[in-house]
Amino acid sequence: MQVLLINNDGGGFADYIEVPDGASVQDVFTEKVGNRPASDYLIRVNRQPCASQQILQEGDRISITPTKIEGAC
């Protein structure tokens, strides 16, 4: 199934990605972000807070935004 992934870490790209049926938010996070702690990210599904084990549905919108983004001059 397809879900929309918005990864605001770095480039902030938004892409439709294929995920297997029954994939959880944690699965997508681990695949796309790696082993970095989830606590460093604001993870939303359809703009709402979600549990890591929440099962994704077709067309869901997942956004991953770092909570610590460093400004620089």
Add this chain to the structure above:
Amino acid sequence: MNKNRASRNVWLRPARRLQQYFEATNTNEPLTELPVDLWKRLEQIPHLQETAIAYDWLLAANRLKREFRSQLNQFHDAMTLLCDEFDRLQPRQITPTLRDLLADLEALADDFSDVKFDSSTHVLSVTTEPITLQEVELGPFEIQLHCRELQTGQLSPYRVVALEPNPSSTNDEVTHPHVQSELLCEGDGRQAIATALAQGRIHDFFVIVANLLRTYNEGSPYVGLDDWFGTLCDDCGDLRSSDAIVSCGQCVGAICEDCIDRCAGCDENTCRGCLEACPGCDDYCCSGCLSRCVDCDTACCPSCLTDSERCPDCHEAQEESNEYESFPTTEPPNPQTGITVQSDCVGQTAVPA
């Protein structure tokens, strides 16, 4: 359900306005100019070549033929570049729908305490919680998205306004280590902010900016938090903590411990700019302790200025002058002749044998 409906009603109009802005931004992007000059030259060359052949100018005809090929290559490259440029100007993978924008506005209302859309100024704003970084209280910030600037393609169509400003003591315009004159230094967030705005993801945009405000990068601030309450030395420009700064007794400037000097006359803390060297003793004194020589107007310290209010040089000159005046300029009358002998070179007179 009723709450959701009420919420949707509140945000429907702002969402429609925003959609208009984003649609206009899509169509307002100027198209790149065509390589008209190259094309005109390509049109000219065959005519010139015909003329050259007609006049039997074979070398010129050959040169024009080569130029035609070269111009064709250039035109081809220019067109390829145009295609790339055109594709680059279409970064949006998602155009925000009214539904997206409405959902974004509702999510903003959940995430931020105060979300407003001012229909007269066309500014959508959210307010953060009071932000404290390394125990420095910076207060809440209002992040303002100026929707009209979205259309004009401004690089930063938003402002970050401190609602209870606690600016750096060295610069009133710096209200946050990464905010100066209401402009955020985006750093690592630059690309994510640009993409979020380009795609009309306003919820992501506000969340990214708020997260930037909640993070301190000590490697590259406008003013570091360690120096937030510091003071700049007016002399060397270094930033020092307030207790390492002294006020100049003359100009009241802020001077650091390394730059502060003392007046040799009154011993007051004084910056170097307010001290002047006495030409007599080379001691540095403030203007209050220096007095002017009545002859040459040079500033002298009290110990070097004589009773006659002259600097040592003028005093010496005066002394010499006095001695010179007291020394007789004419010889006493010769007791034998009774004729006064004039000084040498002052005039001549016959000297009796």
